Amino acid sequence: MAKIVPFKAVRPTRDKVCLVTCRSYEEYINAELAAQLDFNPLSFLHILKPAYSNQETVSYEKRYKQVSQKYQEFKKEFILVKDKKPAIYIHKIVTKTHSFTGIIVGTSIEDYNNDVVKKHEDILDFRVRLLKEYMNYSEFNTEPVLMTYPDNKTIENWIYNCTQKLADFEFSTTKKEIHYLWKIDDELEINWIQGIFEKTKNLYIADGHHRSEAAKLLSQENRDSKNTVKDYLLSYLISENNIKIYEFNRLIKDLNGLSKDDFLQKLNEHFIVELKNQQPFQPIEKHQFGMYLDHDFYSLILKPEHCVFETALESLDTQIIYKKILSPLLNIQDLRNDERIEYISGKQSMLEVKRKVDEGEFEIGFIMFPSNIQEIKDLADANLVMPPKSTYIEPKFRSGLVIYEL
Known part of the structure; x- marks a missing residue:
């Protein structure tokens, strides 16, 4: 007690x-x-x-x-x-x-x-x-x-x-x-x-x-x-x-040698990808992600067949984007120390992601849905650890x- x-x-x-x-x-x-x-x-x-x-x-x-x-x-x-x-x-x-x-x-x-x-x-x-x-x-x-x-x-x-x-x-x-x-x-x-x-x-x-x-x-x-x-x-x-x-949005400096078309094609393996053009996409629930690439917004929705999880950690959106995109496709292994990735608090406008990509400092940005207190408790109760920069509280x-x- x-x-x-x-x-x-x-x-x-x-x-x-x-x-x-x-x-x-x-x-x-x-x-x-x-x-x-x-x-x-x-x-x-x-x-x-x-x-x-x-x-x-x-x-x-x-x-x-x-x-x-x-x-x-x-x-x-x-x-x-x-x-x-x-x-x-x-x-x-x-x-x-x-x-x-x-x-x-x-x-x-x-x-x-x-x-x-x-x-x-x-x-x-x-x-x-x-x-x-x-x-x-x-x-x-x-x-x-x-x-x-x-x-x-x-x-x-x-x-x-x-x-x-x-x-x-x-x-x-x-x-x-x-x-x-x-x-x-x-x-x-x-x-x-x-x-x-x-x-x-x-x-x-x-x-x-x-x-x-x-x-x-x-x-x-x-x-x-x-x-x-x-x-x-x-x-x-x-x-x-x-x-x-609040969430932490992700900014990546390059596509790890992939062309835009190759990268989008690889995303289709795990996500339903929809081009939004200049319409910003803000996720409204878990397992949805916004993406900004080459002056266009996209929505990424995890396919239902990939929404089966064994642990509280696997179901976290920050872990999903790491396991499905950042690590295998963009070769971001160390979320804390890799110089190719930076984070923007969700307290800032999602248009800040757009601005930084448009200015050429980064090539791609990902817009996250914030975690909730129950996810934090579930991880803590299971003695699991959140990925770095998962929450701004x-x-x-x-x-x-x-x-x-x-």
């Missing part, structure tokens, strides 16, 4: 929160990043990348220690303040098109080890090691792992009642999002919601597999210590039907909003 715990979060003061919190470092283009670092001395970016201007010349260990030093400076200046009582936190994010509400807590590393917390993505060992060292030297974590739990009316009603009072934080971002945060530090109330989650059989990681594994390694290294804080993982728990899953959490000290 799932175990959750409250913790004493470090948070920006109410008057500074909109200036402190930031998106993930990688999301900023260079000009925007420079502007933030030059003109906003309160941005959490100063903590995340204190050596950004000369990163190539600074060792990882030195850089991580600089992160810790800058973090302590923010605390000494009372830009960041630690709560006096352990609490759990309700966080609501309102975007232009969606509203997400979840619970920020510590989840058990033991649950992660014992498969109470389910996984569905492969991980890169070197990235896990870097994240583990980052957390070890910085001694904090501000990027919670996004986990889902089954829809639960009791939890939904409790969240609704908690969010009727004035929020501890309410602020807007330059991306026109509104963020709310409520602190719940009443001991009886915390015990009650812990009891509800103890009846939950599994939690499912939606985003944050590398962070979870890094926290596991850190906990193992801490095994002989009395510091139990490292036995828990900063997590954002959200109802499984409250997340938004929201909500995305802002750094510096809630900090879990290690």
Whole structure:
């Protein structure tokens, strides 16, 4: 059963929160990043990348220690303040098109080890090691792992009642999002919601597999210590039907030496191929794919005789396109590292695929249908791994909003 715990979060003061919190470092283009670092001395970016201007010349260990030093400076200046009582936190994010509400807590590393917390993505060992060292030297974590739990009316009603009072934080971002945060530090109330989650059989990681594994390694290294804080993982728990899953569309730089006619002919073995000319084709259900090639759109529909699958992995559209097209026809074997393939989030218009092909950077583009939460759960329950770049999942959490000290 799932175990959750409250913790004493470090948070920006109410008057500074909109200036402190930031998106993930990688999301900023260079000009925007420079502007933030030059003109906003309160941005959490100063903590995340204190050596950004000369990163190539600074060792990882030195850089991580600089992160810790800058973090302590923010605390000494009372830009960041630690709560006096352990609490759990309700966080609501309102975007232009969606509203997400979840619970920020510590989840058990033991649950992660014992498969109470389910996984569905492969991980890169070197990235896990870097994240583990980052957390070890910085001694904090501000990027919670996004986990889902089954829809639960009791939890939904409790969240609704908690969010009727004035929020501890309410602020807007330059991306026109509104963020709310409520602190719940009443001991009886915390015990009650812990009891509800103890009846939950599994939690499912939606985003944050590398962070979870890094926290596991850190906990193992801490095994002989009395510091139990490292036995828990900063997590954002959200109802499984409250997340938004987008696809990743595929762009390929060449046809692997095939002519257009030969390639289309080979597609006919597994797909019903229909020319759409200039009419964009957006898949509306599983096993449908859009394709853009030589200034024309096509629809590809998997033939019924090929819709027989033995595992949850085989039925995934990202696996189908890999097994039927990318690997055998286009010789794309390594979906993560092959330089001939790139990915575009489904948050962007499908016409972005058209634009990149028309400009000659790529020769062909594939438009996918997004996976759903049940597919993720089926893979996790079967201990299977999704192909890389199968899903782009929201909500995305802002750094510096809630900090879990290690």
